[in-house]
Amino acid sequence: MKLKSKGIINLDIDGEIYDYKLYQTLNSLSKTGSQRKSAKQLNISHTVFNRRLLKAEDRLGFKITQKKGNGTLLTPNGQALLDEYRKYLIQIEKTSEINICGGHISSGLLESINTPFNTNIYSSTDEDAFKLAKRGVVDLLALDDPLIAFERDLQLIPIAYDYLVLIASPNSKNIKSIHDLENLNFVSVQGSAQRLAWNTLKHYDIDYTIKSKVNSQFDAFKLVKNSENLYSFLNASYFNGNNILKFDTRHIISLVKVNDEKEEINKFIDYLLNTGQNAIKNQGFIPMD
Structure with a gap:
């Protein structure tokens, strides 16, 4: 996939021009995780919103969204496309x-x-x-x-300190000690401070499995809450959870x-x-x- 900018809000992908509407669609969906909420946010019908995604996928030749539980998340290709838009907006806007x-x-x-x-x-x-x-x-x-x-x-x-909390799916078992984390399934967030949690589990010889990898903590939260027997370590500043690794995962x-x-x-x-x-x-x- 070759990308290059065409003006301030358009992007040329393999010869096809995609305007700001696709960017707005992906940007909103990355935050809401819901097609209906995003459609309402953009003041368009759900049908128009869904058609916009399907049309883009047909032209691109790959999926940019995926169903997760009751919501919709961006695929890795969809997130990469959104990131490219953001990069070009930054480069163009010289202020x-x-x-x-x-x-x-x-x-x-x-x-x-x-x-x-x-x-x-x-x-x-x-x-x-x-x-x-x-x-x-x-x-x-x-x-x-x-x-x-x-x-x-x-x-x-x-500029601040933060730490990670354990987020669990509904009806999951009660975690009281670090050894209760043995053999659990986790969602990993690329580029986050989760490495501190994984290093701690390895230090205590706790076996665990990474079942899914996502690009943002908000995607991880949605995935965990809409699944069975899934866990993740997310920032306490944004999410309420179990403080079991509070002191092991404190970071700046x-x-x-x-x-x-x-x-x-x-x-x-x-x-x-x-x-x-x-x-x-x-x-x-x-x-x-």
């Missing part, structure tokens, strides 16, 4: 505003804080955000997991400064580390002080 790209958790935190700065915040995986940072198309890199920065000796700016939510030329970037970071800490706490994260 004086602060451009930030990061993991779903860190970017969600920054979006939720009302700051006096003009920001463009784009949600992706840590890995994809890092690729954009290397190309110099963002000013700040936001990381759900500091691993990428540690591996490359990048200078981290911690951080920023990496990519652009040193915009004076507003340093002011934005200073705001987050001082005045913004109360807002960070109110969003369910653990502040730095």
Whole structure:
């Protein structure tokens, strides 16, 4: 699949032009997990929404959505297509505003804080955000997991702490000790801080199985809640769950400064580390002080 931009909101995929409507469709569906909710959000009928997806799949030659329980999630190809749109939007939009790209958790935190700065915040995986940072198309890199920065000796700016909670499917067994996790089936989230949970289970010689892999914690949550005997470790700042690995999975939510030329970037970071800490706490994260 070859992709290239055509103007601000169109994308050329193997000679076919896809406009902003497909992007809106995928973007909304990635957040709601429901065709009906997304159709209502976009103010179109469910029939039109579904036809738009089917028409795109027919032209593309591959599936971009998949049924999961009572909802609809993006396939890996659908998520990749959405990510490409986001990348091109970032590259094209050359403004004086602060451009930030990061993991779903860190970017969600920054979006939720009302700051006096003009920001463009784009949600992706840590890995994809890092690729954009290397190309110099963002000013700040936001990381759900500091691993990428540690591996490359990048200078981290911690802005909050978080930890992972165990999310279980309905009617699952009660987990009281780490040994109750033996032989359970899990949903893995690519590029998240879940590596801390897996390392902990391995440390205690707990056998487990990764049954599914998804691109976001919100997809993992939907999958677990709509399935039988599935579990996942997700960020406590966004999800309520079992604190069994709270201390083993505590980690920092951080920023990496990519652009040193915009004076507003340093002011934005200073705001987050001082005045913004109360807002960070109110969003369910653990502040730095």
